[in-house]
Amino acid sequence: MELIAENRAFGGRHCRYKHAASTVNCEMTFAIFLPPFASEDNPVPVLYWLSGLTCTDENFMQKAGAMKLAAELGMAIVAPDTSPRGDDVPDDSDGAYDMGLGAGFYVNATQAPWKTHYQMYDYVTKELPELIESSFPVTGERAISGHSMGGHGALVIGLRAPERYVSVSAFSPVANPTQCPWGEKAFSQYLGEDRELWKEYDAACLLAQKQHYVPLLVEQGHADQFLNEQLKPEALVNAAQQSDTQLTLNMHEGYDHSYFFIASFIDDHLQFHASHLGLI
Amino acid sequence: MELIAENRAFGGRHCRYKHAASTVNCEMTFAIFLPPFASEDNPVPVLYWLSGLTCTDENFMQKAGAMKLAAELGMAIVAPDTSPRGDDVPDDSDGAYDMGLGAGFYVNATQAPWKTHYQMYDYVTKELPELIESSFPVTGERAISGHSMGGHGALVIGLRAPERYVSVSAFSPVANPTQCPWGEKAFSQYLGEDRELWKEYDAACLLAQKQHYVPLLVEQGHADQFLNEQLKPEALVNAAQQSDTQLTLNMHEGYDHSYFFIASFIDDHLQFHASHLGLI
Secondary structure (H helix, E strand, O other): OEEEEEEEEOOEEEEEEEEEEOOOOEEEEEEEEEOOOOEOOEOEEEEEEEOOOOOOOHHHHHHOOOHHHHHHHOOEEEEEOOOOOOOOOOOOOOOOOOOEOOEOOOOEOOOOOOOOOOEHHHHHHHHHHHHHHHHOOEEEEEEEEEEOHHHHHHHHHHHHOOOOOOOEEEEOOOOOHHHOHHHHHHHHHHHOOOHHHHHHHOHHHHHHHOOOOOOEEEEEEOOOOOHHHHHOHHHHHHHHHHHOOOOEEEEEOOOOOOHHHHHHHHHHHHHHHHHHOOOO | OEEEEEEEEOOEEEEEEEEEEOOOOEEEEEEEEEOOOOEOOEOEEEEEEEOOOOOOOHHHHHHOOOHHHHHHHOOEEEEEOOOOOOOOOOOOOOOOOOOEOOEOOOOEOOOOOOOOOOEHHHHHHHHHHHHHHHHOOEEEEEEEEEEOHHHHHHHHHHHHOOOOOOEEEEEOOOOOHHHOHHHHHHHHHHHOOOHHHHHHHOHHHHHHHOOOOOOEEEEEEOOOOOHHHHHOHHHHHHHHHHHOOOOEEEEEOOOOOOHHHHHHHHHHHHHHHHHHOOOO
8 A cells, every 4th residue: 555645634634545456456546534533542433435427536535525524523534436547447448438437336347348347346345445444543334425426336335235334325326327328338338238137236226125224315406417317316215115214315406416516515414424423 | 797607505606707807808717606695685795715826716616615614604705717818818938837827926917928918916906806796796895815826916915905805814825926936937027027026016025014904814834845945934924023013824733735724724714704804
């Protein structure tokens, strides 16, 4: 693990690291915010943040305005990259923003040429937490959140592995990717043409299958340019009703898909996770 | 004036506009944050934010985390660009980041080829406030702040025109530009070789000349990579002592030149300006 940047922030530290990642067979970069007073004697829980299409580990740390409250609450934040990276990692042949680099969709790809590197589900749920928990003054308590493609990732991961995350939230998630253009494009290439297999990576499908007990919070803007074609939050509500699962979906008049929306409501999500992590 | 982007944020609005600017003879872009409840019946004061080298109107709005408290305080924020822009605006012949485009240094240039467009002092102190005050629900009460080159700009403007700004602050300002490489390079080209004329754009020189009564607050990180060669905050302290002017300089162990530093302390500056603007 190699430190590539470090900034003091809100009395704590924002750091970026590179490391050789075996699940995705390449060098990966992640960012971590450690609140003040985090130490071996005072380890802190971790909120994992999964970013959306085209993002890296940097967007959330620079734009969300999350560090101030995280510092007060005593919560670390870890932001991984959104796909494998490097010269030998395949990209979309047309360089599209919604496939390949920057668009890993947090799945384990089964199809060529993707499967060698695009194992983002395993990277995010296993390899990265193991590295974080063996390298930094953190507990094994984890929460997970994300935006757009990363909101999809957070919901899918939290619903599939609730024993590993105490609470799950999302901003503007791709809620039903088996039924929208972004999801159909990515899943057909990463997972192949059998649509049954896609359902393991679809939050609405997972939510409908059985009753879930992990706390779930979703934030969505009404003025989001991707709302009707790509995001489909109503699918989450229908699925939660079907399985009798508790889900809070807050709709916000006038808000769009940008980080201005995330910044406006991130503190509510930090408080939500802090309450389930026992910090407040 | 043409609206080019609008985002709801913290119950208010973040907007970007283009307009034909006569002082700088080109089209300029600025950003404005209007807090909730700002209206013709409830006009709000304005904090002008001047950004540093290479920045545009976007950096502060996306990275400083200032909108939350500005929304609560009822304060608008206006962020202009850092130089004139456009195909016929001259740039540094080597495309250097510290001269020409993105590096207007908030001066009125007197030398060719700069003087036609590089009139940023007049743009920021006159044309832009006139436009803001005739177009938006704001009062004529102004405060000014900025970062690095923009911290220099804010201090110089506030010291030269205290009747127009109720309070002045800066993060990591270029405090004594007549005595540092960035300032010497820019001033020799924009203002010519007569160093006496440069002093009108040097905060430390202006501060030393006479006692000033405008409230002054400066924030500086000890780990700032530009501290000793370019920024020289000790020149401000010496000048303030010389003229018996009150100046608060807060030095912060471990903090660098980045927006993580600004974000960590921006709320203190908003409170400082709010107190002088009569908002608290």
